[in-house]
Amino acid sequence: DTAVSQTPKYLVTQMGNDKSIKCEQNLGHDTMYWYKQDSKKFLKIMFSYNNKELIINETVPNRFSPKSPDKAHLNLHINSLELGDSAVYFCASSHGTPYSNQPQHFGDGTRLSIL
Amino acid sequence: AQSVTQLGSHVSVSEGALVLLRCNYSSSVPPYLFWYVQYPNQGLQLLLKYTSAATLVKGINGFEAEFKKSETSFHLTKPSAHMSDAAEYFCALNTGGFKTIFGAGTRLFVKA
Numbered sequence A: 001d002t003a004v005s006q007t008p009k010y011l012v013t014q015m016g017n018d019k020s021i022k023c024e025q026n027l028g029h030d031t032m033y034w035y036k037q038d039s040k041k042f043l044k045i046m047f048s049y050n051n052k053e054l055i056i057n058e059t060v061p062n063r064f065s066p067k068s069p070d071k072a073h074l075n076l077h078i079n080s081l082e083l084g085d086s087a088v089y090f091c092a093s094s095h096g097t098p099y100s101n102q103p104q105h106f107g108d109g110t111r112l113s114i115l
Numbered sequence B: 001a002q003s004v005t006q007l008g009s010h011v012s013v014s015e016g017a018l019v020l021l022r023c024n025y026s027s028s029v030p031p032y033l034f035w036y037v038q039y040p041n042q043g044l045q046l047l048l049k050y051t052s053a054a055t056l057v058k059g060i061n062g063f064e065a066e067f068k069k070s071e072t073s074f075h076l077t078k079p080s081a082h083m084s085d086a087a088e089y090f091c092a093l094n095t096g097g098f099k100t101i102f103g104a105g106t107r108l109f110v111k112a
Helices: none
Strands: A004-007 A010-013 A019-025 A031-037 A043-050 A053-057 A064-070 A073-078 A087-094 A110-114 B003-007 B010-014 B019-026 B032-038 B044-050 B056-058 B064-068 B073-078 B087-094 B106-111
Touching: A004 A087, A010 A019, A019 A031, A019 A087, A019 A110, A031 A073, A043 A064, A043 A073, A073 A087, B003 B087, B010 B019, B019 B032, B019 B087, B019 B106, B032 B064, B032 B073, B044 B056, B044 B064, B044 B073, B073 B087
Parallel strands: A010 A110, B010 B106
Antiparallel strands: A004 A019, A019 A073, A031 A043, A031 A087, A043 A053, A064 A073, A087 A110, B003 B019, B019 B073, B032 B044, B032 B087, B056 B064, B064 B073, B087 B106
8 A cells, every 4th residue: 555656666768768757645645746866865856746736846957847637646757868867766745834844755766777 | 044964974883783873954943854764775764753842752663863952963863773774864854845955865884
């Protein structure tokens, strides 16, 4: 009974391709996030949605486009993949209030490798 | 500016020894602080959180952390390390807005 699930778990593809990662949460949370974790384990916020509205949009190339069809889903589409996009991408969710002691719940990550 | 600093990217302890992972923060408002653990090939899991109710916070797996405002610290400890504690540990800070700031992580090694 996975709380935050991401698909696919592994993604190996060629440079220049377009790919999507899907995320679903069954926790009833209203805020969802995408993070990028590099090879040194540094975790960087990319996007966040609250009630389907984009609320955090960090300095991310516009090749990355998030989409939230409803509060339980947040997808990430990446165009024209580059070598530097190789990383682990994590989806997370939480109860969303601006100043919050609510922790985030993470999926197991999608390991993206660009050949 | 808000920030989180974890001192030591790697910490190595012997099984049964004390675990101490250090976290210092900078915040202009009362902070909410968290410790997360990441096991290999998994996402982050919450260990414990500070929410101003008590300065000593107990978490899962025998971990605890103490909030010290005067030192702007939130160090994580465990009296006796177990092999299964080997993982990456992240300190995190929320000071408003929807963004949580994560530290760079500390990798804990446990020697038999």
